[in-house]
Amino acid sequence: MPTLVVYQNYVHGQYMPNGTGETFEVINPATGQVSYLVERADEAVQQAAINSAKSGFATWSKMTAIERSRILLKAASLLREHNDELAAGEVLDTGKPWQEASVVDVVTGADSIEFFAGLAPSIEGNQQQVGDDFYYTRREPLGICAGIGAWNYPLQIACWKAAPALACGNVMIFKPSEETPSGAMRLAEIFTLAGVPNGVFNVVQGDGRVGAWLTGHEDIAKISFTGEVTTGQKVMAAAAGSLKEVTMELGGKSPLIIFNDADIENAVSAAMLGNFYTQGEVCTNGTRVFVQKDIYPRFIKRLVERTEQNIICGDPMNTDTNFGALISKSHQQKVLDYIEIGKAQGATLLTGGKALQPENSPHGFFVAPTIFTGCTDQMTIAKEEIFGPVMSVLTFSDEEEVIRRANDSRLGLAAAVFTQDITRAHRVIHQLQAGICWINAFGASPAEMPVGGYKMSGIGRENGSETLKAYTQIKAVYVGMMPLESPF
Ligand code: TXE
Secondary structure (H helix, E strand, O other): OOOOOEEOEEEOOEEEOOOOOOEEEEEOOOOOOEEEEEEOOOHHHHHHHHHHHHHHHHHHOOOOHHHHHHHHHHHHHHHHHOHHHHHHHHHHHHOOOHHHHOOOHHHHHHHHHHHHHHHHHHOOOOEEEEOOEEEEEEEEEOOEEEEEOOOOOHHHHHHHHHHHHHHOOOEEEEEOOOOOOHHHHHHHHHHHHHOOOOOOEEEOOOOHHHHHHHHHOOOEEEEEEEOOHHHHHHHHHHHHOOOOEEEEEOOOOOEEEEOOOOOHHHHHHHHHHHHHHHHHOOOOOOOEEEEEOOOHHHHHHHHHHHHHHHOOEOOOOOOOOOEOOOOOHHHHHHHHHHHHHHHHOOOEEEEOOOEEOOOOOOOOOEEOOEEEEOOOOOOHHHHOOOOOOEEEEEEEOOHHHHHHHHHOOOEEOEEEEEOOOHHHHHHHHHHOOOOEEEEOOOOOOOOOOOEOOEEOOEEOOEOOOHHHHOOEEEEEEEEOOOOOOOOO
16 A cells, blocks of 8 residues: 655645644545545644734735735746646546646636736725815735635635735635645645745645634634535634624526527537536536427437537546546435435436446546436425536526526526527526626636625625725725814
8 A cells, every 4th residue: 555645734835744643535536545645734733824824914915016916927827837737636636527627727726816916006095185184095905814615626716715815915824625635735835936925825724623713713804715505604603703704605506598599509518518517516507407498309309419429427537538526425425315306306317317437437436417307496406506417407488487486596606598689688687696697608707707696605706806805905094284173
């Protein structure tokens, strides 16, 4: 049995051993084997991370925005330079196909760092005359921010949280998901290499207990969280103790609406992207596919054909694979349980519906791309986020009906509409309760575009120039130019 590599926490520009020696295993979802061990951030590491962040803040916040920008741009270019090895690390941790990781995960992280590095020097206050006096405002950094990541896009999530925080002169203590620890470590190494001062980006490893330590710590000014709604509620409750600002990127059960005049191939592409890309483990997925009655037969025919012919499930490092393993055995079982519920509640299983054991990866946690039709809005599979390759297809008659049904959810992350009627597209999208919307498109999320949910799907935004403001606080300074009047 080869000895397993043991990774440590990354504090003050280097790896730091914990005091207890406690480690946890990281499993390769495509083989079921242990890839490596990671030391959990115990109290010694936690305290060191806080002290280190304070000293990092003293240096980083005093630098000019141009200096911070220059270093962050260097980090972005290093990410791109190391794209392939970083992508391979994401495949090992997540089980997602190389086909995806090599063109999405690293570049979208680098894009966000580049975008906010470019905005950093634009941060400014304002000044207004008030008679002879005047006031001015300063946009000041918040201090220590905490980032807590989910396991589906580990490196991208770490970049999307670090980028605006660091661009504004804050520092970050980041905790990746215990399922996928390596991306954040690679990012920390790259930040150090790019010239980010020690303590500006520390990485602490562990499960929800380490996350809970971060959310309750009084020296942390803001939490940026990505994960399930239920966890987001715990994070927000813990943040209340010290009135931290929170950004919440949570779950979704998003509608994908296909009208009779939609381009069939495009609509099928969207339904497959919105349910099978990253084997369905994408928060913005369009998992409720509403199809207007007349187009339904042709749509379903093409959907099943392309699902059964074009999806290649297997070893995610094989360049032909476009459909990988789910993150863990327990998550695979959770998805299979939802499939059984769908069948029990009367939905029609058109294709998939079972675990897969690809020849080139027989021990991985795979579930076949699954399509249910004959779904009703009340079915569990049409109401709850499954976070796996399970599509629920529903039919509708008219626009008013589908808008009402699409909005009938406590979640509101994303929405998509497919139609050639441009006024209908905008009319419908404007009425859907969702923060991330696509018209005749699906999934695109450039760094320039702010993303985040309505209702229980989240608070705040990531990416987009709006997000910069969330990482500064405004100080107003009033300047008296005349002797101070006083009745006393
Ligand atoms: O979430 P979990 P997962 C959502 C996606 C799905 C979920 C999957 O929709 O619902 O994320 O990711 C830490 N205090 N999004 O299973 O279990 C935990 O250690 C503090 C939405 O990872 O909630 C992990 O690091 N932290 C997103 C993180 O929380 C705690 C895009 C998330 O874990 C904690 C991607 C606690 N009490 C996925 N308990 C979007 N909207 O953009 C656990 N954690």
